[in-house]
Amino acid sequence: MSNNSLIKTAQACRQSAQKLAMLSTEAKNAAIEEVAQALESAKAEIIVANGADCQAAVSAGIPKPLYNRLKLDEAKLKDAIAGVRDVAKLSDPVGAVQIHRQLDDDLILKRVTCPLGVLGVIFEARPDAAIQISTLAIKSGNGVILKCGQEAINSCQAILKAIGQGLAQAGISPDVVQLLTTREETLELLSLDAYVDLIIPRGSNSFVRFVQNNTHIPVLGHAEGICHLYVDAQADIAQAVDIAVDAKTQYPAACNAIETLLVHKDIAPAFLPAVTEALQARQVELRGDERTRAVVDVAVANDADWATEYSDLVLAIRVVDSLAEAIAHINDYGSGHTDAIATQDADAANVFIAQVNSAGVYHNCSTRFADGFRYGFGAEVGISTQKLPPRGPVGLEGLVTYKYQVVGDGHIVASYTGTDCKQFKHQDLG
Numbered sequence: 001m002s003n004n005s006l007i008k009t010a011q012a013c014r015q016s017a018q019k020l021a022m023l024s025t026e027a028k029n030a031a032i033e034e035v036a037q038a039l040e041s042a043k044a045e046i047i048v049a050n051g052a053d054c055q056a057a058v059s060a061g062i063p064k065p066l067y068n069r070l071k072l073d074e075a076k077l078k079d080a081i082a083g084v085r086d087v088a089k090l091s092d093p094v095g096a097v098q099i100h101r102q103l104d105d106d107l108i109l110k111r112v113t114c115p116l117g118v119l120g121v122i123f124e125a126r127p128d129a130a131i132q133i134s135t136l137a138i139k140s141g142n143g144v145i146l147k148c149g150q151e152a153i154n155s156c157q158a159i160l161k162a163i164g165q166g167l168a169q170a171g172i173s174p175d176v177v178q179l180l181t182t183r184e185e186t187l188e189l190l191s192l193d194a195y196v197d198l199i200i201p202r203g204s205n206s207f208v209r210f211v212q213n214n215t216h217i218p219v220l221g222h223a224e225g226i227c228h229l230y231v232d233a234q235a236d237i238a239q240a241v242d243i244a245v246d247a248k249t250q251y252p253a254a255c256n257a258i259e260t261l262l263v264h265k266d267i268a269p270a271f272l273p274a275v276t277e278a279l280q281a282r283q284v285e286l287r288g289d290e291r292t293r294a295v296v297d298v299a300v301a302n303d304a305d306w307a308t309e310y311s312d313l314v315l316a317i318r319v320v321d322s323l324a325e326a327i328a329h330i331n332d333y334g335s336g337h338t339d340a341i342a343t344q345d346a347d348a349a350n351v352f353i354a355q356v357n358s359a360g361v362y363h364n365c366s367t368r369f370a371d372g373f374r375y376g377f378g379a380e381v382g383i384s385t386q387k388l389p390p391r392g393p394v395g396l397e398g399l400v401t402y403k404y405q406v407v408g409d410g411h412i413v414a415s416y417t418g419t420d421c422k423q424f425k426h427q428d429l430g
Contacts, residue, residue, distance in 0.1 A: 086378035102427045104422065240275070336357060
C-alpha cells in the first residue's frame with residue numbers, strides 16, 4: 001500500500017470512528033455481539049488460516065516462543081470470543097462525567113470522557129490480539145488500524161473478515177477496523193501523526209523499542225517482561241513451589257511469566273530441592289548462581305541471565321541474604337512489569353509491595369494473573385510499564401481521554417476581573 005493509500009485508509013478509519021463515537025452503549029454492545037457471532041461462524045475458516053500460518057512459520061524456523069503466540073487452536077479461539085462478549089458486559093467508558101461543577105449561576109463545567117480517535121496497533125504473531133483490540137476499540141468508540149506480523153497474515157485476514165461482517169450486520173462501517181499486512185506499512189503507520197492518536201506495539205523488546213524510537217505518536221506499551229518471584233524466609237514451601245511452577249510453565253512465552261527466581265538464604269536448603277524437582281519435571285532449564293549450585297545441580301547463571309527475558313522454559317535462580325537485597329535486585333534488573341513475593345510474613349509482604357517499582361506487585365500468587373481478562377477488563381490492548389497512567393494491563397479505561405465542556409448563558413470573563421467583580425461559586429453538583 002502506498003503512503004497516499006495508507007493516508008486514505010487512515011482518513012476512512014477516522015471518519016468511521018467519529019460516527020462510532022456517537023453511538024449509544026446499547027448500539028455498541030449490539031455490534032460487539034454481532035462480531036462475536038460472526039467470529040463463531042468463521043471458526044473453521046480462522047483455524048484453517050492459522051494452520052497455514054503455523055505451517056509456514058515452522059518451515060521458516062520461527063522461534064518457539066513466537067510460535068506459541070501464533071498458534072490459535074479451538075480452545076484459544078473460544079476464549080477469545082468469550083472475551084469479546086465480556087467486553088460488552090463492561091461499563092461504557094465513554095460519556096462518564098468526571099467533574100460536574102457550577103462555576104456561577106447558569107455557568108456549568110463538566111469533564112466528560114471521550115474516545116481517543118484512532119489507535120494504531122502493531123503486533124507480532126498474536127492473531128488473538130486482533131480480536132481483543134478490535135472489540136475494545138468498538139466499545140470505547142475508537143477506530144483502529146491493525147498491523148500484524150508477516151507470520152500471522154492469513155489468521156488476521158480471516159479474523160478481520162469476520163469482524164467486518166459483524167460490524168456491517170450492525171450497521172457500522174467496517175472501515176472502523178483496518179488491517180495492514182506489509183513491513184513497509186509499519187514505518188508509514190508510525191508517520192501518520194495527523195491521523196493516528198496512539199500507537200500500541202505488542203511484541204519483542206527490540207520490536208517495541210524500534211516503535212518507540214521511530215514515531216512522534218504517543219506509544220503505550222512495554223519493551224520487556226522480566227518478572228520475578230521472591231521466596232521469602234517465611235514462605236510456605238509447598239505453596240511457593242506451586243506458584244513458581246505456574247508462573248514459569250503455565251505459558252512461558254507470555255510477558256508475565258517469571259524469568260528469575262530469588263530465594264532467601266534461610267529457606268534455600270529446603271526450598272531449592274523441592275522447586276528444582278518440580279520445575280525440571282516440566283522440562284525447565286535452570287541456571288543458578290554459586291549459592292544456588294551449592295544446594296542443587298543446575299547450570300551456571302551469569303550476569304546476563306538476570307537481564308534476560310527468555311520467553312521460554314528457562315529460569316535463572318539467585319539466593320539472596322535479605323528482603324532488601326531481593327527488592328534491590330528486582331528494581332535493578334526488572335522491567336517494571338509484574339513481580340511477586342511468596343511469604344507468610346505480612347510485614348515483609350507490605351514492604352515488598354511498597355518498594356518494588358512495578359506495575360503489578362503480588363503477594364502469594366502467580367505473576368500470570370497480570371492480564372486484562374483475568375482482571376475483569378474483558379480483554380486488554382496491551383500492558384504498560386510506564387509510571388504515568390494507564391499502567392499495567394490496559395483495557396477500556398486506557399482508550400479514552402476527556403473533554404472539558406463549559407455551558408453558559410452569555411457569560412464573559414471580563415465580569416470576573418477587576419474591582420467589585422463577580423465571584424465564582426465553584427460548587428460541585430451531584
